[in-house]
Amino acid sequence: MSKSVKIALAGNPNSGKTTLFNAITGSEQYVGNWPGVTVEKKDGILAGHKDVIIQDLPGIYSLSPYSIEEKVSRRFLVEEGPDAILNIVDGTNIERNLYLSTQLAELGLPMVMAVNMMDVVKKNGDKIDFEKIARTLRCEVVGISALRNEGGMEAAEKLVEMAKKAVVEKGPDKLPDVPHVFSGSVEHAIAHIEESIQDKVPLRSIRWYAIKVFERDREIIKKLDIGVGEMKHIEEHIRDCEKELGDDAESIITSQRYEFIKRLMDNSLTLNENRKGKLTLSDKIDKFVTHRILALPIFILSLCVMWFLAVAENGPGTVLTDWANDEFLADGWHLPFTAHACREEGKYKGMAFEDAQGVFAKKDASKSAWEKAYLEKVNEGKAGDAQVEEMPEEIDEQIAATIVAKDVFVEDEETGEPVAKEDNEDEPDLWDVDYAAYKEAAEWEEPDPSNFGVWVPGVGALITSALEKAGVNDTVKSLVVDGAWGGVATVLGFIPVIFVVFFFLAFLEDCGYMARVAFIMDRLLRRFGLSGKSFIPMLVGKGCGVPAVMAARAIENERARRMTVILATFVPCGAKTVIIAMFAALFFREQWYVAAMMDVVGIAIIILGGIALKKTRFFAGEASSFVLELPAYHMPTISGVWHHTWNRLKGYILKAGLVIFPACVFLWFIMHFDWSMNLLADEEIEKSILHDLGSWIAWLFEPLGFGSWQGAAASVSAEIAKEQATATLKLVTVGMDGVSSGAHIQNFFAAISDFPKLAALSFMMFNLFVPPCMVAIAVTFREMGSQKWGWFAVAFQLFVGYVLALSVYRLGVLFAGGGFGIWTAVAILVDLWCIWMIVRKGYGK
């Protein structure tokens, strides 16, 4: 059996490496992380060669330890030791790309150089002499076009052949034939270094190690463990070179490498004279896109497009999300273009499906309200066990004639309020039901969706009916439908908006615009300790915090990336919007600005939090330089954008499924059982485990104005998924019958505080600005790359949310005349400390 061949794919950023990788591996890819760092690690199987693994290295410019990417790449190349290197090179910028190639060649591994974008090179009228380059760099050179899927496979297959041959002919202990690129005295010093380290390194890579020692690369010198006397001897040689050439060792190597490449290019590259110094199309586009006045409006316009796509009403993201949540995952939907008004004879004839549902909801509400009133009347004065619980077949006409159910309404699912009148949005639609109206209402049957078009049942409906058919009991049904499926559906329901955002971002990244955004925004965001690239995560955060945190990956500067991860989720996400909508409807009808203010508060936290963090020891230090290559604009391929999108989406789905699913089952369990494992009815929630757990931690919320088990339970369950705060609140505030769940919530806040509006505001802000849901927290931990930083982020977010709620409630109560207490003093002191953290002098200044 033949051993598998491991090939490293290496090249500059923007050289088409990912495109080539996708083209030669097809769908067999595995995405993970390099150990210990948040740099994406991708490998795949070469198409048609089960025994060949392609390891995609991050895009790098050099093998010096400048960035995490470079460290990761060189550690892989020199320590794990691939069998061969596939070096992709941008043919339109070959001089700069060869800087990395010369270093790769020094590793002494079989190497094929795939010169990419040959179609563009030809179109430009330039000529590259592959023969000469191959002879000089001692490797094979092949022209390819990754975008058009030309030549990539041939290059890879040629390399496999070379690697297999090399294994037979020479092992790692053979001196390789590598190019000598430096001037006499430097080569002399390198030869000396090679001599002193020859027992410590694999011989084939000895030249690479020697050059690194010459450059005084600390990591390598430490690893080789060269003796003090030996090192002193080497140091003398290096100093001689530095003296002779009047530069430091590292600069000498860089310069001479480029000089060597220049000589090679003089012989092998013929540029089309007509093109020299002219502006490319890309330059012309940049004249507008990075223009000092136009840059910002163009950027804002692209934000608007994304906004529309992802979260705007009637935008594709929202339409898809609504479809997924309300139809696909729930009851079902009508196939597009088949929906029509009801044609069947009967009560609904001529009505559209939605109208029919609306009518039935009202009839159903009338029916159950009247039945309830009737049963109450019948049961009046009867002993507990003599009470009738279900409607009898025969209704007592005499009693029935006297029954009128007052103020019947249909409840809005989102806000918990009675649905408003059709002609007046401010007035709830209430009506009375007498016996005649009841009899009429009882005749209506639920509209059959298949009478309104081609009906496709939703996943939720299918599960329910499958369980009913299987004849399972109600407990199991509730566990599966409300507990398990509810959790999974939450995760799946967010996929459309995340998909749309990821797709749009992948498009912007692949076409080259994202690099410009970073360039434009860097000036502004630098002041808050962030980077130009921090803007994108915050934007994504409006839709969902999970992809927002993941999008922070693109930020190279570690401090700025960490800060972005900590701050991005303060932008109220889609799930938090559900909380805002409910509280705005229940408590702030006259204060319309409260809902909009939440976005402003989020942005203020980001700015002020950024300023304060930047002044701490952990984030201090000016990242004063900004250097970024702007790739030429080009039309991305659909398959490229798709790969990009799917790789990110896959991660989200797996993570969310693994975290949310068990959490929802657990929540269902503690809501429906007491400590003795007795199943509880909905009204018995005060006996539940959840009640006790909530009671134990309720004191934590006392300073915030909602220190009751209900407030605690709702806030903690919101960590599973933020919109759970509203759902739990509805379930735990059961009380007086005959009013909407919205009224229950209003009564609840009135019962626990003399200032119910402030307590409600405090509860809402606490849930908006404490750490995001547990999926986002899990992703935060992963992206931070260490437990310590993960906890730091959570602690910071917890602090901000708690202090905000505390201040809003206690200072609000103070201004409303509710008096001064110990917690008011604490609130003022903490606020003063926060202000000091923002305005004080920074660390080390």
Place this chain on the structure above:
Amino acid sequence: MKLAEMKEGDRARIVRVTGEEPVKRHLGALGFIAGTIVRVVGESYGNMILAVHESRIAVNDATAQNVEVANV
């Protein structure tokens, strides 16, 4: 002359790169070394887009202050 003083459309030869070691090393890998010709393709509030070899590199004001150039 500092690179930061150049105007849009100007060409110059790099004489020396100063500043923090890691940034200098990164600039070197990108081709910012003594002798290389750079051209200012765009400029906005002191931040620049430069043509080096065949690529476009964006640098901010502070970085452009660390690159010494001479007229060609």
